[in-house]
Amino acid sequence: MLDWKAERGAGEPYPGYDVLAKWRSPSWNDKTREVVAARLKAADEPRFFTREEFETLIAVADRILPQPAPRPPIPVAALLDQKLQDGVMDGYRAASLPRDGEAWRRGLRALDAEARARHDHGFAKIVESDRDDLLRCCEAGELKSPAWDGMPSQTFFKHRLLRDLVLAYYCHPISWSEIGWGGPASPRGYVRLDFNDRDPWEAAEAKPGHEADALRVNRNVR
Amino acid sequence: MERALGAPKVAGSKGERARAVQSASRSRWGETETVMAARRLNRAAGTLAASVLVDSAVEHYRGSFKNKAMFTPLVVAGLTLAMSLHGTADMRPVAHRARDTSYLLAAATGLLGTGFHIYNVTKKVGGLSWQNVFYGAPLGAPMAILLSGLLGFCSERVRANGRQRPRRVFNLPAGETVATVTALGLLGTTGEAGLLHFRGAFHNPFMAVPVTLPPIGAGLLAGAVLNGGGRTRRLARRWMRLLTAMGFIGVGFHAYGVSRNMGGWRNWSQNILDGPPLPAPPSFAGLALAGLASLELMREARDA
Amino acid sequence: MSDDPRHAPRARHGRAPDVFRPGGWVSMKEYADHETVDFVIVGTGAGGATLACKLAEYGFSVVALDAGPYFRPLEDFASDESEQTKLYWTDDRIVDGDNPLQLGSNNSGKAVGGSTVHFAMVSLRFRPEWFKARTKLGYGADWPIDWREMWAYYTEVEQALKISGPVNYPWGPPRPRYPYRAHPLNAAARALARGCEALGIGWTETPLATLSAPRGLAHPCVYRGFCVTGCSTNAKQSALVTWIPRALSAGAEIRDLAMVGRIETDANGLAAGVHYHRQSKWHFQKARNVVVAGYAIETPRLLLNSANDKFPDGLANSSGLVGKNLMAQANQAVWGEMDEEVRSYKGPPSLAITEHWNYEDEGKDFFGGYAYMSQGPLPQLWANTQATAHGLWGARLVEEMKRYNHVVGLKIVGEMLPQEHNRVTLADELDQYGLRIPRVTYSWCDNDKRLIDHSIAFMSRALGAIGTKNIWVQEDDTCHLNGTARMGDRPDSSVVNADCRSWDIPNLWICDGSVFPTVGGANPSLTIQAIACRTADRIRTLSRLGEIRLN
Structure with a gap:
């Protein structure tokens, strides 16, 4: 095992x-066991995102938090899907961002559209270096396709994409063991x-x- | 009652104990009296050593034995305890070289340990501050093994007096000397309890007890040394018995303190270390036993 | 039925949760909505809970409402950062301005006890001169309260919370000894101390509202390090385990999961009670006095959302200052790595502090002051900091996170100046209750930036002086929220008077951090509670003089 x-x-x-x-x-107390047990059972199938959005999300998460081969991966995308499905939000947003779930849907669709425009393939199908390039452009606020619908890619990257993925990764016990916490x-x-x-x-x-x-x-x- | 308390708990058989009691009552001037007095001191030294053994084991485990020297008090206190058991059981009226050596070693360890602990406290950022005195190596703790060694060494000197009267140690009257050492020990131990109970903000009113009763006991011992009246001695004796009881009852209070911390005894791996120290209060009992022995010596010397 | 306190109210049927016993209850007095109570208090945080307790103890009838759930920490709190975001106010809010605030964690709470349930417990007194900042120091505004009066109320709160603090506090006028002793320092705190000693400034153990010895049924701190995600041992002396149990036993009622949407005023222009949402319905609680204690965003939001024909700009707003002069505090940090293992996740995060730059004015090119403290971020917070503030992602982030146990950091609580354009207004969007959501606008002024620059330079030196490597600066963070309903001496330049009483509506009171004219460089909770104690005393005095509406 x-x-x-x-x-x-x-x-x-x-x-x-x-x-x-x-x-x-x-x-560990009972409450902690209860919430971590629920987390360890994160479903593989998306409930909040569509299948396509979810595949893009997996491809994004894989570049933001690359995981070493020998151990089982932390299901970052599934954890985020679960959080959004449960309606857990940050409680504040930049005026230029819609609410958390809508920002994610729009952002993932926009990243996918940007990938298709540049590489003729969706984000999940392009090679890792191209994904990294695209994410760096997103971080720098250089992505401006109509699919963003006025949402600045830079703000989305910093306040939604990066934050939410990092929180999902470091809510998992595997990451806790990894850093010796x-x-x-x-x-x-x-x-x-x-x-x-x-x-x-x-x-x-x-x-x-x-x-x-x-x-x-x-x-x-x- | 007094003799029952004074009888060697650790001595082998019931018969032996009965013999000791009998002989003590029979022969006021004999060697047995001397040996009884010495054995009382052995027992006091042993009680202190036991307290030090467990306390330093717990505290130095907490300190992860980062420095190999941290094993020293365990070894020395263990040896001192063994020698004290030996001495308590030993009915012979002669000092024992191994015990003597061991007691001197204990005293030296106490002095060295104090030096180590002072170094530990002062090298921390903030130096000799409340923070480091509260939470760094306890400055007073190694004194307990020093006291154990001193009392044990005194016991050997008393024992070597044979029939000679009045009994003397270091060429000083034995009872008065031991009483003085004990009184100082009580004051020092009160200081340590006071420091740690201050750290605990005296949150429980009973925490005032070990900083109130022992100084009175020290005063009574001093009174017994200075004026030597029978009434003072009797009051002092009763007080020493009270302190002996307090030392052991204190363990119960500290056990309650451990249970009262988060997770209680289930969280023992934390609470034994962070809660009130279980082995600490019996050091008062050890000193009070020495006080009793000193009073007995003084009584014999003065009533003679 | 679910026992999740987030789904159904717990304080009902004449009982409220016993926070000291899993599954336990204590009896609670209850009032019907149509019963007119002396005081209805909106919010049960540092301001509201303290005031509810004191007023109930003075014999007034009190109902205190909170939008959040009523937790029993021993059974409801997990050792888990994600789960414990349930303590935060995460309703929809919009942030803008040049330096949009990050909300939702270190500056808001949605629970009975408010944000004291997850505050960092740092319990500092203000520097006396700050109460006369304009007159004595030349910036901001004067408070209408004398520091000597506050000194006595600080003592009352320190005793009530059994603050653990140093035996001698190195700055400011003498204060009585803290009731409990300081906690042992962790390595992160010792790093701060080493840095201070290297640069020749003072430092001390931080006075903290967490127990260093048992108190009643509350356990002492076990140094688990989850303080800012909620204390599961009750060592933290939050309003939830201090003022509120006292309030209940003095006869106050606490209503959990009760979101107040509007304050009603009567034909005389006096407050008549509050409309609140509980169990899927709107209710109206009648009251002779209304106290708003919702903290610096929800307080002005409620006053503005309560606008009516008589008060078209919102209640208590004849000065036009409701929502204005919002003050966060600067929360910049300097981080680095030590060769030694620091493991700052152990113990309360801010065990050591220096208030040097709060009390020393020489060598400053800015108004105000700052304190800085040692830090102990848990993994999610630390990863988020590395990602969003340090800009790391990908393999660099994952590798950097593996140095977690060697990280050491210093973080300021820095004074920001009041500015009218830093403010809370209403956005057009509606929340789950159908109420307009707040828009929070925030921009740093030049003085704020100079203070931040000074602190960063100084803390970088402090970390450098103790051999810290890979030092980097976290430039954009704030904490605490104050202002937005400032107190003052005049109706045209303040919202409330020194007694936290509205100039416009004499039976409307505001009692929380909103009333601060300036914030100083110290965490505000102790001052909020001291003000609440003072307000309670003033209300008692005024009621004896017949100057309070009580029929």
Whole structure:
């Protein structure tokens, strides 16, 4: 079940660390287990987006947050779809942006239209370097096809696209393990707070030449 | 009652204990009296050592044993505890070289540890500030092992007196000397409890108890040394018994404190460390036992 | 039926949630809509909850309404940033201006207890001179309150919240000892301290509204680090676990999931009560006095949305100042990496502070001041900062995030000056209740920019002095919202008087951060609560003099 973890290690700062190993520990309370369990069951099929929009979204997310091969990917697009379906919003928007869901639909359609105009293929079908170029143009506010319908691509990129995708990626336990964060912490918090201090239920960082030590420690983090 | 309390808890058989009690009541001037007094001091030193052993184990585990020297108090307190058990059980009227060495080692560890702890506190940003005194290495803690060593060493000196009267340590009257050391120890330990209870904002009224009763006890011991009247000694004796009880009841209060933190005992891996220290209060008991021993020595010397 | 407090109100049928016991209840007095209560209070945050508690304790009949749910932190709060956005005010709002504000997290709350449920607990007193900023320091506006009076109310609030603070506070006039001791510093806080010592300025432990020792049924802090996403241990002394339980036991009623849409005025031009939406219906609560405590966006929004024939520009707005002089606080940061593991996710985020530049005026080319504090962003917040403020995405972002445990940062709370064109107005779009949504317009002035530049340069030096690498600057962030209904000495230049009482409608009061004429360089919550305590005392005094409508 966790085979991919065995391959992890080389170059990873926290080899073998899995925040989910603490699921039954005092670091996780019932409410946390409930909301993370729901998140881990994110559906593969879009409910908010259309199939086409969703494929574009997957292709965008893949460039904003590229994921290493050996481990299962974080379903960034599905998590965002779920959030928009649930109507969870930021609560503010630039005057030039429509509400969150509408901004996303329009933005994805516009990115797809820009890709077709330049490469004769939809965004999901063009090569990675072309996708990156297009996203950089979006970031710089250089995309102005009619499909944007007055929405500045720069504002959409910074306040919707980048923000929402990043939040989706870093709401997932796999990303927490990747960066060596302690993860959920209630009722048990932390005791050792000073520089280079680590509680036994925190990730150990691999120091050069001592990666195996970190791996061994991290497998026992509970 | 007094003798029951004074009897060696750790001595081997019931018969042995009964013999000790009998012989103590039989022979006021004999060697057995001397040995009894010494054993009381061994027991006091052992109680302190036990407190230090567990306390330093917990606190240094919290400190992740980052410095290998942090194992020292565990080893030394463990040894001191073993020697004190040995001494408490030992009925012979002669000092024991291994115990002596061990007690001196404990005293030296206390001094060195204090130095280490001062270094730890002062090297932190902010230096000798409330923050670092509250949360850095506790400055007073190593003094407990120093006291344990001193009391143990005194016990060996007392024991070596044999039939000689009045009993002396370091060429000073034994009872008065031990009483003075104990009184100072009580004041120091009160200081530490006061500091940590101040850190806890005295949020529970009972937190005032260990900063109120022990200084009075120290005063009574001082009174017993200075004026030597029987009434003062008797009051002091009762007070020492009260402090002994307080030391053990304090563990109960601290256990309640642990249960009261977030997650209670289920979150023991945090709350044992962040909650009130379970092994700390018995250090008062250890000192109070030494106080009792000193009062007994003074009584024997003065009633003679 | 679902027990989700976001779907159905909990405070009903004579009981309210017991915030200290999972599934528990406490009894609550209830008033019928047609019963005229002495005070109906709109909002239960730092201003509203404090006032509700104090007025109820003084014997007035009080109903306090909040648009948000009534949580029991022990069972309702997850250790999860995404889930806990449920504490934020995320209704539709439009932001514009040269420097549009980011709303929805560090400057709003939608819950009983308001944004104190997820505030960073930093509990600072204002510098005394700030209460006379115009006269003594030459900028902004004077407050109609003397600092010495505020000093006493600060003490009251610090005691009520059992603030954990340093034994001696290094700046300002003497203050009584904080009731609880300061928390242990984490590495991020020690980094701040090292930087201050390297540059020769003072620092101290931040006075925080989170317990360093038990208090009643509330647990002390376990240093879990989720403070700004909601404290699940009740260590945080939010209005939800302090003023509101007190208010309930003194006989106040709290109505959760009750969104006030309009204040009604009667033929005499006095406030008659409030229309509020609860359980899919509009209700009307009659009251002899109405207090608006919705914070600096919802307060002016409600006053403006309550416009009627008699008050066509909105209530309490004869000065035309309702919604104007909105003041955020600058929240710029400098970030970098240390060789050591910092793991700033442990403990409250801002354990150490320097108020040096609040109290030192030498060497400034700007008006006002700033404090800066250590930081402890959780992963989502940190990733969003790296993406939107640092501009990272793709492999660079993912790799940079792996340095998370080495990150150290310093962030200011900086004074911004009041400007009339920074304001809250009504947009034409409607929200889920059919109410016009607010438009929030914000632009920095030159003084704001000079303050920010000064702080960034100084904090960069501080981080550099302790060997921090890869230092970068987060230039665009703000926190807190104040102004929009300022207090003052004159009806033509302020919305309320020193007692938070409207000049125009004598039984309409405003009691929250909106009344601030200036913001200073300190987090506002303690001052909001101190003002509420003062307002309660003034109301009691005025009622004894027969100067308050009570029949």
